[in-house]
Every structure is written in structure tokens, then in C-alpha cells.
Amino acid sequence: MKEVNKHQKIIKAAVKVFAEKGFYNARVSEIAKEANVADGTIYLYFKNKDDILISLFEEEFGKLVENMRKEINKEKDALQKIKRFAVSHLSFVAKQQQLAEVFGVEVRQSSKFMKEYVNKPFIEYLNLIRSVVIEGQEAGLIRKDLTPGIMKRAVFGALDEMSRYWVLSSKKKHSVDEAALQISDVFIWGMMSEEARKNYPWSNG
Amino acid sequence: MKEVNKHQKIIKAAVKVFAEKGFYNARVSEIAKEANVADGTIYLYFKNKDDILISLFEEEFGKLVENMRKEINKEKDALQKIKRFAVSHLSFVAKQQQLAEVFGVEVRQSSKFMKEYVNKPFIEYLNLIRSVVIEGQEAGLIRKDLTPGIMKRAVFGALDEMSRYWVLSSKKKHSVDEAALQISDVFIWGMMSEEARKNYPWSNG
């Protein structure tokens, strides 16, 4: 049976099962069932259960990083890039809930125990923010007393916690769009240099 | 042998083992060994392995919430409370690394526990921030267009991501104190109302 890409089919099934059950409570047999392949077939495409998670992360998160890089480059000033980052991040979460759940809830936790595996795509993602902060400081838009390495974690953390709420809660009281705007707005005003606050052409809304 | 509180001894051992290995890779027998009790003794004090994690969370996080409530009440204006929250949160992380690791990495990120176990103490902790935001809005210090339910997640998320970096990284490039100050400063400036920005007696440093 020359079929569609099994690797991809298994990854897709794994996203679903990992999101529903969590990595440790996910059964390889259930992923196989979801992907419509035999249990053993998984092992023709992946070394083991860990490898499914790692591959899925490398591949899918890799795409996300590339996509985000393009998104923020649509803006030319650093403060607008922050806003674009927030909106894109949360829009991805809303569109790809299961994947977001695996990224946010499972991977960073699990990666701790996969000693060898340094989470390259994740670090890259964080460093997109860091670059924007540095760029903003060089342009005089962002306060120079702020450490880019701290700010990248603050911005990402704020968005990530919001994502977790969005993905895990069933109620979804706040809209993700509204959250993205409010969070980026607070960071923009909070990080903006004194000078920029006077001159920057800002129509807050 | 009438001994010291075994319940407490087991919890303490569990914190250490969970922090080192993660919940799913932690062995009950290892917790027993660490606590100097027999494997079976654990089951005289806890229903099962899950129950160890849940109890530890309820008890230890409960203390943290109470402590934080006292801390922020040392300040009387909302913006200073935000700062105090940030400093206390990260100072706790630095002082109780293993416990912080279990709180941050194991409990909150484990979708199994987030989904099946409604995390009362955690919600209470978040709502401390929410109350402060509301208080600040009522006093005219904080912009009224910001949703307290979004802000509580943004502030907590920023601090939490910083904590995760701090506990998991071995390098510890940034000091936690510095991080707390920068993060709270950005939030304070970002959330402050136009009016407060003019009148508030602020010595930024």
C-alpha cells in the first residue's frame, strides 16, 4: 500500500493524543490507532516514544519560529513588532489549540527529562523577542536599563500563561485578541523610553 | 517508635525527588528511601502517588498564598503591591528552589493535574494579583481599560517564566532580584493611568 506520508500521519495523531492525555499518560497503541497504523509501524518511523515528541517538536515548532519571524518583519519599528508578536502568538494558539497545548504544557516539562535534548527551536523563539528588544533599544524606542534576556522571558511568559488559560479552560471568558492587545500594550508602555513617549506617533487603541 | 511527623517527612522527601526526577519518573520507593521509611509506610499516610503530589501542593502552596497576602499588605498603594509581589515571588523561588520547581514545572504544566484537579490554591494566588489590579483601578492608579483577569495572568506568567529559567538553568546569568525589579517596573509603567503618571510620587530606581 503506497500511502500518504506515514511519518506525518503519526505526528498528527500524536499531537491529538498527547494533547488529550499528556505525554506520560498517552499510549503508543492509542497513537497507532488514531493514525490508523499498527503499533509496530510507529517503530519504523520513530526510535521510541520520546522520539515522537522530540520530532513533533522540532518539526512543528520549527515552522512556528519561521512563521513568526516573517510576521514580525512585516512591522518596521520594534514596538509594533512586540504587538505583532503578541497577536500572532495568541492567534496561533487559538487556531491550533492541540498543538499549542503540547508545546506549552508537555514539551517544556518533558524536555527537562530528556537530558540530551536542548530545546533549540524554543530558544530561537524566545530570542526573536530578545532581538526586537535590542533593536528597540538601539533605535531609542526602548529603555536601555532593561535587560533583553529578562524582557524576552517576561513577554513570552505573559503570553504563555494566557495561552495556557485559553487552551485549558473551557469557559474562555476573555477573547485571545483582546488579551494580545492588552498585554502588548502594557509591555509597550512599560518598556518605552521617556523620549519615545513624547515623540512616538501613538494612537493608543 | 514514636517519631517525628512522618507525613511531613514524606512530603519533604517527595519535594526533593519530584524536583530531581519529575513526577512520572519519580519512584515511590525512592521517596520512601529519601524519607527513611518503608515503601508501605507511604500508603499509611497517602492514598497513592498522585495524592502525595496533591497534598504537597495543597499544603505548601497554601502556605505560600498566606505569606504573599501578608507581604503585599505591607504596602498600601496598588502599584507598590505589584512590585512587592514580584520581589517576594522571585525571592521565594530563589530560597526554595526545589519546591518552586515542583510548583512550576510539575504541577502547573501537567495537563493531567490541571484538567482533573482544580487547583484552588493556585487560583487564589493569581487572584491576589487580580485584587491588587482592581484596587489600583478604583484608586485611579491603574488604567481602567485593562482587564484584571488578563493582567493577573500576564504578571504571573512573566514572573513564572523567569522562575522557570532560574530554577532550571545552571548558569543563572540574571539575578532574580534584578529580574523582579525590571519586570515589576515594566508592569507598573505599563499599567499606570495617565493621571497617575503625572502625580504619582515615583522615584524610578
Next chain:
DNA sequence: ATTGAATGAATGATTATTCATTCAACAGTT
């Protein structure tokens, strides 16, 4: 006839949990 992708039942390891047994502490009795 040959190949090798795919299968899924069987295997082997791992571990949470149980429970028959031990033993220290104390109370009552002589």
C-alpha cells in the same frame, strides 16, 4: 520469485500497591 513495508500478538521490564508478618510500646496482673 523477491522484496521490504506493515502487522499485531507475544514478550519482558518496570513499578505502584498490597498484606502477612514483625515489633516496640504500653497496660494490666501477679
Next chain:
DNA sequence: AACTGTTGAATGAATAATCATTCATTCAAT
């Protein structure tokens, strides 16, 4: 103070269940 019975906390070897992984076999395609 010595002996005996009772209690229940503590033990840890044995159990039972769960799953990741394997591999002998099948079978579709060429």
C-alpha cells in the same frame, strides 16, 4: 519488677497490572 497480652505502626517481599518494544509472519507490489 517481672511477665503476658494487646495494639497498631511499620515493614518490605510478593503481587498484579500496565505498556513500550520486538520480531516472526503476512502480503502487496514489482
